Every structure is written in structure tokens, then in C-alpha cells.
Amino acid sequence: MRIQTILALTDFSSPAEQALERAALLAAHHQARLQLLYIAERQEAKFCDPQARLEQRARQLSRRHQLTVQALPAAGDALAALHAAAAQADLLVMDNRLHGRWRWPTRALGLLARMLRTSPCPVLVVQGAARAPYVHVLVHAAGDEDSGGRLLHGAAAMHAGATVELFHVARPRRGLGLACGEAFARALRSRRQRVQQLAQPLQSVPHTRLRVSDAFETRRNRVGLATRGLDPARQLLVQQQGTRADLLVLAHAPRGVLRDLLQAGKAWRLLAGPEPVGCDVLLMPQRGPVTARPEAAGDAPARQSAVARRWTQAT
Incomplete structure (x- = not known):
């Protein structure tokens, strides 16, 4: 997997800021281009101009990590802008947004669930502070x-x-x-x-x-x-x-909405189950069914x- 463009999502929450830091570390390691996109499932009144704040965050990351960081405009349909940007990226980095108020529909209708169904690139779910490279x-x-x-x-x-x-x-x-x-x-x-x-x-x-x-x-x-x-x-x-x-x-x-509603998938159970995994998770899109090898x-x-x-x- 060659990483040249990284797309990172944020809603300016603490988990999303950790995802931005991890994306910046990866972009610096791979000398990749970093793109930021603001997308929130619930609009916060305190962010009266999220695009201006996103551009400010892009400048901060650019100076700190000596990167090319671009704040993508999210005018119009935010989900359409997200899918268009993900189609051009090699890696999508976001925080764990499975912990909604209503856990049962969130695992099928939340932002992460929707991206796992449609994203053509791997999705990195960041769950901890990005203090050092992966070991x-x-x-x-x-x-x-x-x-x-x-x-x-x-x-x-x-x-x-x-x-x-x-x-x-x-x-x-x-x-x-x-x-x-x-x-x-x-x-x-x-x-x-x-x-x-x-x-x-x-x-x-x-x-x-x-x-x-x-x-x-x-x-x-x-x-x-x-x-x-x-x-x-x-x-x-x-x-x-x-x-x-x-x-x-x-x-x-990729899993359908109905299947996610009826049965929790492996990703959901690892990320938001009763005992969630305590590390970041990289989800690679599976291309076609995996067939078992014949046995003698x-x-x-x-x-x-x-x-x-x-x-x-x-x-």
C-alpha cells in the first residue's frame, strides 16, 4: 500500500484531534499530502465558522510537521464532499464515532458505518493519543x-x-x-x-x-x-x-444496513463492544470473497x- 494522500476527518472533538495528530505523523513519515475535512453528525453552536477553524488547524499542522496540509471546503452536501475526497485518497483517518447516544442504530447508520460500506480506501480508526509511530x-x-x-x-x-x-x-x-x-x-x-x-x-x-x-x-x-x-x-x-x-x-x-442492525459485525465488536480493543484499527476493504482451499x-x-x-x- 503506497500512501501519497491522507484524508483526515474532524469535528474538533478531543478524539477527532487525536486522529488529526496521527494523520499528521503518518503524512510526515510517508511524505504524503494531508487533507482535512470538517464533518460533524451534530452541529455545535460554538463553532460558528468551522471552515475558518479548519484552515487554522491546517496551518498549525503544516508548521509543526513541515507538511503540505489542505483544508477541504465542505460547502453543500458534506457526505458528498467526503465520498469525493475519499475516492482520491490512499488512506482515510478518523476517530471512533461508534459511540452514539443510541448504540443499536449507530452501528448501522453512524458515520463510520457508512464509510466502511462506501469508502474505496482503507480506513484507520484512531482510538488513542498519537505520541509515537506504531511499534x-x-x-x-x-x-x-x-x-x-x-x-x-x-x-x-x-x-x-x-x-x-x-x-x-x-x-x-x-x-x-x-x-x-x-x-x-x-x-x-x-x-x-x-x-x-x-x-x-x-x-x-x-x-x-x-x-x-x-x-x-x-x-x-x-x-x-x-x-x-x-x-x-x-x-x-x-x-x-x-x-x-x-x-x-x-x-x-462491506455489510448492508439491515445486517448491521440485526447483528454486530467484527469491527463494531472490536471498537465498541463490551470490552473494546485498546489500540488503533486499520480496516482494509476486502476485494471479493475469500474462498477456502480444497482439502485432500x-x-x-x-x-x-x-x-x-x-x-x-x-x-
């Missing part, structure tokens, strides 16, 4: 090999020198109650060459380290698999807390016995 990036590896390693490459592009961890969750497969870490470990061993091919671009990035892990490395995940089932969002949350990763990268397939006949009994052995050892 540890946790990548949800589901389907990454089938998508050409886009998540891995996107994670490496966020900041040179960060540790990039490719994390595999446990999930049900082919009628098994548990397609667990052993299945993933075997798949990784058999496809080690493929994993190395995906990691080749990282080797040209100075001081970048690649780590491969699965859900069975953390005791909390092993206990959770036995008691709570195979919840990918829970496994990612536990791994992020255990490794103290400051950025989580995962693919996001006779593999299931062998894998099932291996699963049983690993499960016995883990618990």
Missing part, C-alpha cells in the same frame, strides 16, 4: 494469502521498523468443532514458502520484523476456546492485550487426531 502491528491473517498478502503489505506500509505479527485465529472448518491452532500450524508449515513470499516486501523495509502466531499461544485464548467458543473478535482482542500491539489490521467486507481426501481424520492432541496439551 507492534497485529494482522488478522484470515484470507491474507488468498488476497495476495494485502493486509500484510498494508501493515508494513504504516511505519518502517514496526514488528508485524501475522495472527491466525481458530475457526470451525468442514464440520469439525475446532479447526484450531494445530490445523493452522500444519497449514503454515506446509505453506512456509508461500508465507515467505508474502513477507519478501518486508525484508526491504529497514528493521521490520515478521512474526507468525496463532490463538493457541496465549493461555487466555486457550481457555476461551474451551469455554466461550470460536469467536474471532475475542481471540484478536486477547492477542492484542497480550502483545500490547498498538495497531490492529483486518479485512472488512483423507486429511480430515489425520487433522482431527492432531487437533485432539493439541487441544489436550493446551487445556
